[in-house]
Amino acid sequence: MLRRIVSSLTVALAIGSPFTLGLPSRHDRSHGPRKFDLTVTWEQHAPNGFSRNMILINGQSPGPMIEVNEGDDVEVTVHNQTPHNTTMHFHGIEMATSPWSDGVPGVTQREILTGGTFVYKWKATQYGEYWYHAHRLGQLDDGQLGPLVIHPKKDRPNPFGLISKNRDTIRAMEKAAHDIKPLMLADWRNINSIEAWDIEIAASTELPCFDSLLINGKGKIDCWSAEKMASLLGPTQKALLAMGNFTSLTPKGCLPKSVAVLAVAAGYKTNVSAIPDELFDICSPTEGSKEVIEVKQTCDRDETWVAFEVIGAYTTMKSTFSIDGLPMWIYAVDGEYIEPQMVHAISVINGDRYSVLVKLTQAGDYTIRHAATLPIQLISGEATLSYRTKKGVPSNNTIAPYVNDAGVAVSKDVVFFNQTLQKPYPPYPVGQKADQTFILTLGNTDGVGYMWAMNGTAAPMSLDSSEPVLFKPQPNLVNNLTVTTQNNTWIDFIFKVETVPQPSHPIHKHGNKMWQIGSGQGVFKWTSVEEAMKEIPQNFNLVDPPRRDGFATLDSPRGPTWIAVRYHVTNPGAWFLHCHISTHLQGGMALVIQDGIDQFPTVPDEYLSYGA
Helix, strand or coil: CHHHHHHHHHHHHCCCCCEEECCCCCHHCCCCCCEEEEEEEEECCCCCCEEEEEECCCEEECCEEEECCCEEEEEEEEECCCCCCEEEEECCCCCCCCHHCCEEECCCCCEECCCEEEEEECCCCCEEEEEEECCCCHHHHCCCCCEEEEEECCCCCCCHHHHCCHHHHHHHHHHHHHHCEEEEEECCCCCCCCHHHHHHHHCCCCCCCCCCECCCCCCCCCCCHHHHHHHHHCCCHHHHHCCCCCEEECCCCCCCCCHHHHHHHCCCCCCCCHCCCCHHHCCCCCCCCCCCCEECCCCCCCEEEEEEEEEECCCCCCCCEEEECCCEEEEECCCCEEEEEEECCCCEECCCCCCCCCEECCCEEEEEEEEEECCCCCCEEEEEEEEEEEEECCCCCCCCCEECCCCCCCCCCEEEEEEECCCCCCCCCCCCCCCCEEEEEEEEEEEEEEEEEEECCCCCCCCCCCHHHHHHCCCCCCECCCEECCCCCEEEEEEECEEEEEEEEEEEEECCCCEEEEEEEEECCCCCCCHHHCHHHHHHHCCCCECCEEEECCCCCCCCCCEEEEEEECCCEEEEEEEECHHHHCCEEEEEEEEEEHHHCCHHHHCCCCCC
16 A cells, blocks of 8 residues: 555656645554545635635645545545635545535535534545535635545456557556546636626626636636637627627627627526626736646657546536547546547536546657637637657657637547447446436526526525535425435436526536436427337437436527436435536525435434534
């Protein structure tokens, strides 16, 4: 264990990683739980060259990488030194038998007050790549996030033999996957989340325009020329501009305020005058900083493999991710192995994780890029993968990108990740019939553009933090904000989008993964998947559907859409189901699931009494 920790730390230092390895306490390195301490503070920091108040974790953002092994017991102690209450959620971790450590105020715990400390205890029953972040108000938007890796046990089958049959190559890929490097993709504003939310309430609309896109907490404010923006305009942007009698984007690359609200406020009355000009119309460039990941040639091999964990830590944006000139093998999605796909680009939305392997053969500097693909704004961010070999010097040849700064493929030969082809490795069977079906209609509510609902009723962001649902379950409760299930049953959720236009909603379930078994355009007019399959069997897959902890609804610019997901109730507890767009969650797009109510867990006294 000690050798593995020292090796990982050496690799992190050697490649210049911005993440410090969260080492366990000295006396716990061989026995007992892996322990980590995270101190959150509210400080001035300038991730894009512009300084503002934000949340740092152990003095940095993103916070330190939590790195453990499958089967480890884990303790993460969070010290809240900010002026605001907070919690910490471990995104994608199932928290088997420990739902009180899931980190959702009002659902699984009481908030950590200013000056308070909370100890999250859980067992690493999974493997793969995850992340952690705040789960209160807009604190994710303020930098409270970090990467999390669980190394698989030695006898767990991996899919690298589907990429190459060469044993040396497979070992090189396994080593790269063990030393995986996080790439946390984020959008960033020069105002903090509290200020942004106050403006949204005053304007009665969302604020989908940003100042920067960051990679591992680094970026800059880049002000593009009018000519460049005009060359990147897509048909949707041109149509939206024409609706408002405009011909160009603002200097920040955004749709003008009056046009943007037409696209995001769902026809509700707005107060555009409450939106300060600097949020949409003013662009002040900065030098900022750029993440540089240095990789050296592996021994004397002609090829070197490197693995990246691409984490969609966005608050609102959707992007295209790629590395210029380097194809990627996607071998895991949301922490679980899949049959590998070779791609040039990936569409990334909030909460996504893609584990990718890249083969390096030619020394050089390769641009890592992510570009926003929502029509509201043209904006992109970059990092550099710097590869050095023992014999050669970097080539002066220009490395052509696969996508442009609007996230659009530069040729028809560019291959994007295809979720419909995503197959679990090894196969993971899905139940063939649901015991319960819940049909949920997503959209705005309460007559204002910043309020959202999962099923007609907006959920308060912290629910009742003084009485978490986990502490006082209510058997048989089913309403617009609560669903109740029995253990060892199969559950279907049909997510319908009927009021348009609406963006994709990345729906994340806490506690366990789901299968996306169907999707389609138009109104979902049936009462169950079984009934729908009789009429449109081609829209469903019950053989080998993709399995994730989050699925995005289909884009709905002109008409209704729907997706169907199924999961198996095997982890009793109170779990959150919500949209991972920060403003949609803060606006109420969430509900609570009392899973396995017949075998609901007993909460330990230390958690029952915390903050009471």
